[in-house]
Amino acid sequence: MVYSPLVAASKYFKYYIHASNSKGHGMHSPFVFEFITQVMNDFTRYPDYERTEALRKALLKDPGVITVEDMGAGSSKTRSRIRKVASIAKNAAKPAKYGQLMYRMVRHYGAKRILEMGSSLGLTTSYLAAADPGARVITMEGAPSVAALAREHFSGLGLKNIEMVEGNFDDTLPAVLESMPEIDFAFIDGNHRQEPTERYFSQLLPHIHNDTLLVFDDIHWSGEMEAAWKNIVAHEAVTCDIDLFYIGIVSFRKEFREKQGFSVRF
Template sequence: MFLRPIFRYFFAAQNEHGLHSPFVFDLYLNTIKKDTLKPRFEAIEALRNEMLQSRETLTITDFGAGSKVNASPVREVRDVAKHSKKSAQLGRLFYRLIQHFNYSTIFDLGTSLGLTTLYLASAKPDAHIFTFEGCPETANLARRNFEKIGALAPIEVIVGNLDETLNAQVAAIPSIDFAFFDANHRYEPTVRYFETCLTKAHENSLFVFDDIHWSPEMEAAWEYITQHPSVTVTIDLFSVGLVFFRKKQPKQNFVLRWRFWR
């Protein structure tokens, strides 16, 4: 089922040589492609390896589209880590984006084990991370992981159905600088969460959507978002999509080459 989106992506994707937008050219060449390793990342990846070996069990409360590989509500942590993890490369990309734009108010819609959240919290110690998790047992494990690593930026874990918790938190803050949408891989909730957070987006905000080619529903949601009148620039990296609201930029949608599988 996923061969067609992958083939479409590789056929359409370009590198910096075909870019005529100075903003996207600089972002792509100096932030998206320019991967870096930091000593901080070693501790996060050591924790990932620990999670991949853990036989601890969790009773999963799932408000999203569910797992495609394990529908059981009782799962070992190693199973959750294997099938729901985001790559270290993606975490490093978020780290660079947050540093590049100097973001402070960060929303993480989908905590899971907290590994990607730790990358977000490592980028800017004076940022404030709001991370949302529907499953209480998963949230408790994520909190333990934050304490074990020692998150550099404050992390507030908000537990419960995102349909109920997101509106209240969005209403409580003045603006959202960066938001990562990884909570519910279905069309209607994805669009609804986007429009809720959009009320606090500003000129320099960045929204990142996970798994935009995961299913026909997610591709439809991504198409809706790219065409939204508030959105000016989007970048399809296959595994994630970047969304900008820069009013001085012409409306353009880019598909750029990125080694998302590492």
């Protein structure tokens, strides 16, 4: 069950007052300090931002309507399968600041093998692919009508390093992982329920390495997602986690002698 706006606001307030400041002051983890100062607080206006945001602006005005087969927890805004493209762009697509953060993460950490579970209209995918045209990006989308639009957007932006995999993740993920023995960066944004989220994490584990980063979307979206996040960060393979409230990042770096968990304002 998705948290009500009142509960969500209460959750955010609790996160905000306990989270570390966004400047990195007093941060004792070199990895997290570097992430805050060199990635999170990189305020460069990369030209790729403007191209993707021009697409977002156009989509927010798109009067088109499509039929969406939702295979996850559904939308928190509507239960209808008939969706306006503008509404999807407004409510389902990740806001610019998070797409741009992941763009910077790919650039800074040199991710070459990238997986996205949940393409939506392709805005975040575009950020991931534009960050390094030499990287291989596999994006997965369950709804055929949404996948078709995303493909059009990738073509319009001239992005040639994206492979779209269409279909239910339960059916398509095994073959995707077989084609990608190691993953440098993954964004899991396709099914906002506990059991599938934890199952996808387990399926990804054999494909991680010391520098892999996994990003989970909407970790405080519902009780189920909070439970999934809690279990994921508790896994023995995870050595560091960063809670940015709307997304959560996990690292597997062996140089951490003890588990480290951080909440950081973003």
